Amino acid sequence: MASVVESRNYFSLAVLLLTGACLPIADSLAVSELEDAARYGLRADVPLSSQLHREYGRRDGLPSPWINDIVQTRDGHIWAATDNGLARYDGLRFQVYDRAKTPQLSHHEIRTLCEDHEGILWIGTTRGLTRYKPGRPGAFARVDEIAETIVHEIYEDNLGSLWVGTQDLTYVKTQGGRFQPLTEAPRNVRAVCLDSAGTLWMGANSGLYRREDSRFRQITHKSIPPETGQESGLHESRVNVLFEDEGGDLWIGANRTLLRIHDGEFLDRRPELDPQQIYDLLQTPDGSLYIAARFGVFRIDSQGKFEQASDRVSAFCLLQDHDGRLWLGHGDNRGLHCFQNDYSERIWDESPARCLWEDRDGSLWLGTKYGLHHFGKNHEKHIGEEDGLPDACIQTIFPAADGQLWIGTRRGLVKYADGEVVTNSLLKKTLDMNIGVGLVDARGDVWLGLDVMGGQAIRDGELIELDELGHGKIHWFWENSDGVLWIGHEAGLYQAHARTITKMDVPAIKILQQPRLLCHAVASDGSLWIGTSNGLLLHRNGQFVAIPPEAGLQADNIERLATDSQGNLWFGGRDGLFFLDVKQLEDFVEGQIETLVCGRVEGFERFPPLSAFSQGCIAQHEALWILGESGLVRLPLRQVLHKPKTPEVTIESALLDGRVMDFEERCEFLSGNRRLTIQFAAPYFDSTWPIQLRFRLEGHDDRWIDADDSRLAQYTGLKPGNYRFLVNARSGNDAWSKSATSMLINVRPRWWETRWFFVLAPAALVLATFGLTWQYLSQIRAHNLQLLGEIDKRLGTERQLQKSEISFRALAESTRAIPWEADAEPFHFTFFGNQIAEILGYSVEDCLQEGFWQTHIVPQDLTRVSKSIQQAVELGQDYQIDCRVKAADGRIVHLQNVVHVVKQAGQVRQLGGFMIDVSAKRAAEESARSSLRQLARLDRIAGMGEVAASIAHEVNQPLFAIVSNAETALRLLSREFCSKALPQDENGSQRPASEEPPGCAAGSNSASREKPASPTIAIARKSPGPNMEIVREALEDIVSDGNRASQIIHHIRSQVRQEPHPPELLDMNQVVRECADFAESELRRRGFALRFQFASDLPEVCGSKVELQQVLLNLIINAVHACEAAEVYAEIVIVTAAEHDRVLVSVVDQGIGIDEAQSQRLFDAFYTTKPQGTGIGLAVSRTIVESIGGRIWASSNAEQGATFHFSLPTAEERNH
């Protein structure tokens, strides 16, 4: 909490009880009663520095100790505008609104604040204006009209218009309107004031202005010193503040002076304030004018007395809060200050006060460190060592039985009688004793408590050491009305009955863990209060009651204790001075309450530990007398016990799952696992009585819940329903305020929590069950009907079947197909139609015989047929198979066998079908095939013609090589045998292999197809051996070239031969390469190149090499034609690929391409797009490919041209 600068902490004191009836000398001490209303308000007769004072800085939560403005809003909060954000103080903590949390603030430097009559707080920053309306999600909002400018002043006049002075323009907003710039007003307006006469005044950087007929006239005055040093009037002086006082005078706080205008006349100026900047002005109800200026706060009281009221530290702003406290905002990093009335009176301040006693006459005796003071009715007297006191330090004063006074000093006891200090031989024995406490009992015995040294007593004229009390310190004596003496001793509580001292066994002391009994006080009803080092003890009606510190005492070490006439208890310790009212005490003693709420006396927060003997005191004069190191202070009880107003609690915000809700007395949300947080505030600045808050959610809480300092109430998972949130407060031990602040909360049910749902859900369930049942029943009924219909239909069908079977049998027997039936496992025929005799010439009986078919089916077909039967039985699939059967007359009859399997329970039981005589069809097919072969041959011949030139070249090449080689051989031979004399010339005839150019070497390698690694550089050698070697090489080449030529011829022959070409296993890459060799020369001549993309590991296919090469040649020629037609001379690519179980060959050209319509008919016979085309080539190709189970097709390339593909089954696949 706020650090408290205790302005009276020099009071190290004791509290003394004055038991006298009246205190007449009070008047002589000039004790003046304070007015009740001015509980907090400052008194003009006390300097500001002597007031109760608190200071708030960074450690209290203030964002910056540089305060530009202070304002108190209607809800009681104190708002401080700092240069690092806005801070709101509620007496407990500073709530900071800075740029990080409140981006709506246009700048962190807050310049000025103003609350208008609607409760909106206007915040002027260095960058514009922001408004704040509490309790809303968008509480802060920027004012767009006033942005990017320094706001100097916000002022609301009594008509409700808001004036905003900025660095640039001045704006005005009439009630309900928007901000409008006042172009005629001066710039840099720092103060606005609408006086009671209705004149508008403005203070600006350039001086003072008055509005006259909507124009602003500058007011100058010679008494205003110019800032520039020239005598030019007020217009050179910046006016910071304008203020109209109660009397209607206008005060002008300028940069150099303070002026007053009375009835339109400049009245006076305050030369004391020259040359100071005046920042703020405030008039308190007592008529004092407070002036915040560059060098501190000044005060002019109603009599016109001027005084410096504070340190010479620049003061920026002043505020009197609703209770009358004065708030002061400092510049120079001195923070925020709060001043309030100090109602204590300093009665004596000349020396440390030790003890106080009021005698029967009502005069006051004050024992101090430097002698005894007697305040009589009409006189005042000092008694010191010069008057016979053994020591000037008075420790205790107590009355003697004869009405005289005993004085206990640090060095012995004396008697004061009839204005004289009396001592005798007996008393001289006490000279070495430090008398702490003393008492004269009813018997007349004098009891003395010494510091540390135990007790002594004067009985019957003798000084006796009280051995029973040992050497512990005696804190107090008390004699009750029955003459029993109570002794508060270090070691415990003792009683003395007729001089017999006994230690009391008090269980309550044990409860308090054997504390030291430090002080006592006797209430007016005779009960005894004992202050201990661990709480309080009460003895009443023979009973002890212990009040431990945990009950709420705030102080544990109770060193001072007093009761007042009403029974209130006052006690002090090192933590401060506290009090408990009598009602609470009674309730506590009777067990009605368990905790106590103590009040705290302000200004005694630091209560120094007691070093000497002490006595408490309460005077009847409604005052508490406090003795201390610097004298005597009187506290008027009425002021202390003044109860502050119970603060109004406001509900600030409601957050649902951390999100601010918009609420207008009521907030609504859907139920669920949601966290509702309600924040409330109760601004309260009194520190005498603590504030307590409690809340309750009606409908949820069955009792009130005490709120802690967080001022939050949190609820999670509220069930649907209506709730009312209540919060109220009390100060001190007051009754809780009746009017609690409330907020309605409506938790809306989710749909399955609504009442409708509970009513409708069972109904819907019943309806749904009924509906489903109904639907199920009707389905069954429909199903039944359908079944009945089906049965009827079946019966009809059965009849029809019978009929149709009869007619079918008749039909079957009349066709040239043989119907048959057979059992599946093991396979044997069970039935044949009569046609078998006609077709095959065997009787039905012969055919049904075991082994008949094995002998009559042509052996080539036998395995295939038996295999297919076996497969049909295994797989249960219908199939067709052709086979050849020897007829009785020796013909070979082609039978097409259509087989149907008959299954029962998933098992093939029977087979049936027809054997159809297709001999005639086969014969026709054979004939067609023969013509097709003829056609294919013609096509091949045509293809040969197409590449005739190529063939010529192919033949020419080896021929040329042969001729050249033969010529060479001849020449060498003739030279060898004819010429004996060989010319010698070795020069250049041989070239070492290492000198061979790389191109040459590469060429030789790639060209050595027939004869690997043969040398490419032929070297003429002159010796017979080498020449013969060359001859041999030449001859070898002749042989291989001859073979090559022969192969070409063979190839051509095979192409044009008519004989059939048996299928063989082929590597398609090899087939393609051979064919290409054949055509390549021609292609090259025509300007084309061939490129191959061979797939490695190509599976073998089964087919005729000649035929497949024909297909390839057709496709290549086709590609060449397509390219020539498009006049594109690019390469033609042949691609081979393995695809699943097939080999794919593609010929890719970049020719004219094909369109969709063409691709359908391309492979039809006699279809051609070429002028010289016959339309045979592709058709023959298709026949060839399809005859070996392949497929041929064409597709368009993505870019240009077409690709012709054919795919062939692999040899392996074909065997399956």
Add this chain to the structure above:
Amino acid sequence: MSEQVGTVFIVDDDASVSRAVARLLAAEGFKTLTFETAEEFLQYPMTDVPCCLVLDLQLPGLNGIELQEQLTSRRPRIPIVFISGHGDIPASVQAIKAGANDFLCKPVPAEALLSAVRQAILQHTESIRQETAIAAKRQEYESLTVRERQVLELVVQGRLNKQIAGILGITEATVKVHRGRVMQKLQAESVAELVRVHDRLRQDN
């Protein structure tokens, strides 16, 4: 039979053909080098020894005619003897026009090939000699000063000394000195020879 001086480059994609041709030429004493493609040949670093090229018309990649086109920029021009499998008349005309020495059809009689090659190599030898001479002259020409070149230009145009002096703005005596120096540097005996040398140089450029 004398040892033939010269290298024969044989470019033919058919290895057996090129081997046979190479063998034939080697037996006649020529140094031979075979290449399978035109590209290979183009990569071979040429030297200024007498040589000729026996070139097949049809080659994979660059064909014979195209190779011939590429070789026209070479100095001195390599003589080319074409051999072709097809008796392709348009191609042969084109080749001869482009400066081929001979165009022979396969199968080529050995004697025809040999004589064509001999002829070509002789021609190439002559070309090399001329080239060397021109190079010498060019070097001489390079040694002329600017003024001397100007004088030379005007002399070969048939201008008189007087005219030259007028055009160049110098005295006639100076023109004579320049002219003498030009004759001396270019080793020309007469004006006619000077003109011939000049023409050769210009042609060459």
